[in-house]
Amino acid sequence: MSDNPVFDFIQAELDGNDVVLFMKGNPMFPQCGFSATAVEILNRMAVPFKGINVLADDNVRNGIKEFSDWPTIPQLYVKGEFVGGCDIMREMYETGELHEYMKSKGFDPQYV
Amino acid sequence: MAMDANEIQKLIEEALPDAKVTIEDLRGDGDHYAAHVTSEAFRGKNRVQQHQIVYKALQGRMGGVLHALALQTSVPE
Numbered sequence: 001m002s003d004n005p006v007f008d009f010i011q012a013e014l015d016g017n018d019v020v021l022f023m024k025g026n027p028m029f030p031q032c033g034f035s036a037t038a039v040e041i042l043n044r045m046a047v048p049f050k051g052i053n054v055l056a057d058d059n060v061r062n063g064i065k066e067f068s069d070w071p072t073i074p075q076l077y078v079k080g081e082f083v084g085g086c087d088i089m090r091e092m093y094e095t096g097e098l099h100e101y102m103k104s105k106g107f108d109p110q111y112v
Numbered sequence: 113m114a115m116d117a118n119e120i121q122k123l124i125e126e127a128l129p130d131a132k133v134t135i136e137d138l139r140g141d142g143d144h145y146a147a148h149v150t151s152e153a154f155r156g157k158n159r160v161q162q163h164q165i166v167y168k169a170l171q172g173r174m175g176g177v178l179h180a181l182a183l184q185t186s187v188p189e
Contacts (some may be wrong), residue, residue, distance in 0.1 A: 030188065055146050068165070069164060070163075070167075071167050071172075071174040071175035071176075072174065072175040082160060083160075084159060087163070087183050088163065091159070102144075104127045
């Protein structure tokens, strides 16, 4: 792993939680439209997840972009795997791919 | 803090000479665009990798000067 100390924090969160959404704000109060869309998609599927507010810590906000080589927030991880940002989540959700993906990871996503 | 559509198109086309790029200014504020990029470079790559190719073409502007780019990528038929 690279020498960025925040990577250990990020990796621990990914190891400790099946579904992690690095977002702006928290699931109850998203503070950005894209983060809100990501939260809504996960809520509609009733897939439990941990929201991590990158606005609370600039090291995490920048570190997560370096960690995944992805320049924006939100970022969805399932069982440690980077799935994508808001665009990819929405596209996968609309095509049903996100449901299939979640099932393949052992979840039971709802169809709303 | 904004970019114009032509600049985005130019950057992508420079990095992906074969790319077909359509850009839409969603709010007219130079900060919220939607882009659809079609290129052979995406073949065999998953969505994350495809989007990363476009972000690299934008040379670090994504998430900075360019706040929001709703991106769709596809491979030529």
